[in-house]
């Protein structure tokens with residue numbers, strides 16, 4: 001009993017008091033930008049920015065889980081990122097693999113349901129295997145849904161959904177008149193998640209960069225100048241407090 005109470009106390013205390021927990025965004029999506037600029041600012045090679053970016057991500061995932069966010073979706077590698085120097089691309093692929101291997105046990109203990117979205121078939125085979133294993137063993141976890149977008153592009157995802165729907169129509173499993181927005185959502189990589197309530201982009205750029213194009217139709221957008229490696233739970237708290245002041249009308253009038 002004493003143990004139960006003390007656990008509750010600790011977890012309550014670690015929640016910032018400025019947040020209204022009755023109005024939490026259920027799903028937060030993040031464009032983690034600025035690793036390279038952070039490294040440059042520190043006089044370090046770009047890869048140091050990515051390494052520091054991993055630490056930032058771990059902290060943010062932990063905060064989201066402790067504060068009661070249902071789903072966190074992060075943009076780790078876009079379909080366009082293959083155009084970076086080969087050394088950086090290889091470094092990132094290795095980093096993703098290392099991250100999964102090193103963090104899987106703790107994520108499992110914390111009840112993280114890990115999912116990778118994007119075209120995973122183009123990734124190095126060893127990374128694909130680690131991804132598959134991590135998704136299989138965490139699939140029933142209830143603590144938080146953690147989606148990592150790798151080789152992800154919003155347009156590519158929509159194209160794949162259209163193709164899959166068209167194939168079902170061709171096989172006469174679907175009638176064209178039953179195609180609606182819900183059906184399209186169900187054919188996206190994020191099929192079982194609600195749409196993001198809040199999209200955060202770090203390091204100041206005002207663009208979507210092909211991220212979750214379909215899903216963010218009514219998402220509130222928050223852009224901060226902070227580079228991703230410096231984005232700590234304190235900044236997440238600020239973003240959530242901002243979000244809670246927004247008047248979400250979904251195109252309607254109150």
Ligand code: FPP
Nearest residue numbers: 032033034035036037050053054057076099
């Ligand atoms: C943007 O910085 C970040 C990325 C390309 C993604 C990599 C993200 C991480 C390494 C964070 C950890 C992620 C996982 C899944 C372990 P940038 O290189 O575009 O920065 P710049 O715009 O300043 O050059």
